[in-house]
Amino acid sequence: MTEPDLDLDLATLQRRLADFAAARDWQRYHTPKNLVAALSVEASELVEIFQWLTPEESARVMEDAETAHRVRDEVADVLAYLLQLCEVLGVDALAALDAKIDRNERRFPPDMRVE
Amino acid sequence: MTEPDLDLDLATLQRRLADFAAARDWQRYHTPKNLVAALSVEASELVEIFQWLTPEESARVMEDAETAHRVRDEVADVLAYLLQLCEVLGVDALAALDAKIDRNERRFPPDMRVE
Amino acid sequence: MTEPDLDLDLATLQRRLADFAAARDWQRYHTPKNLVAALSVEASELVEIFQWLTPEESARVMEDAETAHRVRDEVADVLAYLLQLCEVLGVDALAALDAKIDRNERRFPPDMRVE
Amino acid sequence: MTEPDLDLDLATLQRRLADFAAARDWQRYHTPKNLVAALSVEASELVEIFQWLTPEESARVMEDAETAHRVRDEVADVLAYLLQLCEVLGVDALAALDAKIDRNERRFPPDMRVE
Numbered sequence: 515m516t517e518p519d520l521d522l523d524l525a526t527l528q529r530r531l532a533d534f535a536a537a538r539d540w541q542r543y544h545t546p547k548n549l550v551a552a553l554s555v556e557a558s559e560l561v562e563i564f565q566w567l568t569p570e571e572s573a574r575v576m577e578d579a580e581t582a583h584r585v586r587d588e589v590a591d592v593l594a595y596l597l598q599l600c601e602v603l604g605v606d607a608l609a610a611l612d613a614k615i616d617r618n619e620r621r622f623p624p625d626m627r628v629e
Numbered sequence: 630m631t632e633p634d635l636d637l638d639l640a641t642l643q644r645r646l647a648d649f650a651a652a653r654d655w656q657r658y659h660t661p662k663n664l665v666a667a668l669s670v671e672a673s674e675l676v677e678i679f680q681w682l683t684p685e686e687s688a689r690v691m692e693d694a695e696t697a698h699r700v701r702d703e704v705a706d707v708l709a710y711l712l713q714l715c716e717v718l719g720v721d722a723l724a725a726l727d728a729k730i731d732r733n734e735r736r737f738p739p740d741m742r743v744e
Numbered sequence: 745m746t747e748p749d750l751d752l753d754l755a756t757l758q759r760r761l762a763d764f765a766a767a768r769d770w771q772r773y774h775t776p777k778n779l780v781a782a783l784s785v786e787a788s789e790l791v792e793i794f795q796w797l798t799p800e801e802s803a804r805v806m807e808d809a810e811t812a813h814r815v816r817d818e819v820a821d822v823l824a825y826l827l828q829l830c831e832v833l834g835v836d837a838l839a840a841l842d843a844k845i846d847r848n849e850r851r852f853p854p855d856m857r858v859e
Numbered sequence: 860m861t862e863p864d865l866d867l868d869l870a871t872l873q874r875r876l877a878d879f880a881a882a883r884d885w886q887r888y889h890t891p892k893n894l895v896a897a898l899s900v901e902a903s904e905l906v907e908i909f910q911w912l913t914p915e916e917s918a919r920v921m922e923d924a925e926t927a928h929r930v931r932d933e934v935a936d937v938l939a940y941l942l943q944l945c946e947v948l949g950v951d952a953l954a955a956l957d958a959k960i961d962r963n964e965r966r967f968p969p970d971m972r973v974e
Contacts (some may be wrong), residue, residue, distance in 0.1 A: 516694055522637055522723040530730050535740040543911045547679040551781060551910040553675050553707070557669040558716075558784075558903035564662040565889045566798065566898040572662035576718050587668035590729035592668070592711055593722050596704065599675075603691050606700055607708050608637040614705035615645050625653040658796045666795040666896060669903075673788030680781040681773045684913065754869055754955040760960050767969040777909040783937070784902040790944075791899050802892035816950055817907035820959035822898070822941055823952050826934065829905075833921050835931055837938050838867040838939050844935035845875050854882040857937040 524608060528597040535598065542600055553595040560588045639723060643712040650713065659717055668710035675703045754838060765828065774832055783825035790818045811817040869953060873942040880943065888946055898940040905933045 515527050562582060564572050576582040600607045650656050678699060679687050693696045715722045765771050793814060794802050806812045830837045880886050909917050909930060921927040946954045 517706055522727055524723065526639060527723065527726050527730070533706060534730065534733065536736060545684045545687050546690060547682055547684055548910055550672070550675045550679050551906050552728055554669065554672040554784060555903045555907045555910060557672040558900045560664070561669050561896050562663040562900045564665050565893055565900060567662055569660045569662055572660050573717075585718060587713060587729060589711065589722055590725040591728045592707070593635065594729065596706040596707055596711070600704060602688075603700060605704050607704055608639065608642065609706045610701040610705040611642050614709065615649065616640070622653060663795055666791050669899060670788045670792045670795060677779050677785045680778055680785060737777045752957055754953065756959065757953065757956050764963065765962065768967060775917050776920060777912060777914055780902070780905045784899065784906050787895070787899040787902040790895045794895050795894055799890045799892055802890050804867070805891060813891045815948060816955040817959060819941065819945060819950055819952055820955040823956045826937055826941070830934060832918075832929060836933050837934055838869065838872065840931040840935040841872050841938045842867055842973050844932060844939065845872070845879065848879065854885060859902065
């Protein structure tokens, strides 16, 4: 009997990250300014994987095991810094996204076809 | 009687974003290469809020209502593009982060004090 | 009789930017850390212009006068922050690039065909 | 007798970079879209050097020889991709910056003290 998803909600992961930083005395580095810089650096490491690829090649990156691992690793890093930023600023990432989708549904009616 | 968290899990928001793009015929723009570019642009819009602030000023950004709204909006944008990227690549963001924290706990024992 | 290129060398522009900042008392914002953040934000504003374009569309951006102006403006911003960074760090950008090309010519012999 | 600056103007370096790419058949990778992505990635590698530093530490990065080398190397990379972008788009980087400084001198009179 497995309970595979026990840790897998965002709030739990955010808590693990906060505990991880506290146990290593890294909170002093975690100013909002530093965390947004780190977030943008990790987002650029994702861009680096794709920068010379054609659109078609970019759609097949997960077929190569090593690249797939690298992509998942960078996705994790982006999410980690985003959650640590939310932690220090008191932002609820899920509520922020929920509100944003609501606004976009009003702003871009479904029959609008131009981005 | 309220059910405030009904939509507020990551998988549901990822599904809403996918439906949103499909209803507007925007999927053709959503190559992995384009989505990582958009993700990095949104991360930079977060950086822009903080770029001239001192560390101390950066810790107080949420005290100003307008800046707080802007921060939440950009956090939502980063998360939205990250989830859309995960959608097209078949990446489980929560599992990727869970695995990454496991690796980091082994790599950086808690008594290690240097970043 | 015109002397159109009188101001158009990099050292002169770097000097004009330094004088511009000094006259406005903006040097206190120009820590290396802040300037690299601003540089990356401007680079992302260039990315934003291209993020949803196909490779073919991206090759034609200068055909639209408004987009062409926007591209030149962002190129100027990137170069401006790069020169301001070089100013505060005492880096000679031209010498750094010259040395880098020398290294790359040794590292990637001309008959090497894979990036 | 030395002639140290013979190669050290921007136009000459831009020409060397174009010849370098042509000799390796790399031009096919050099779409404007790919080059702006590469530019932003290199800008982020500069950010990475500074991301956890205090403003004061960031002002002293050139005192460490290894970090100083890394900074000059990343400055060279940013400038290289900016010049390659200008090459493929037909943009004159120096003229663009000259025009931008002119506009900013009108937009921000010297007695304006707020950024």
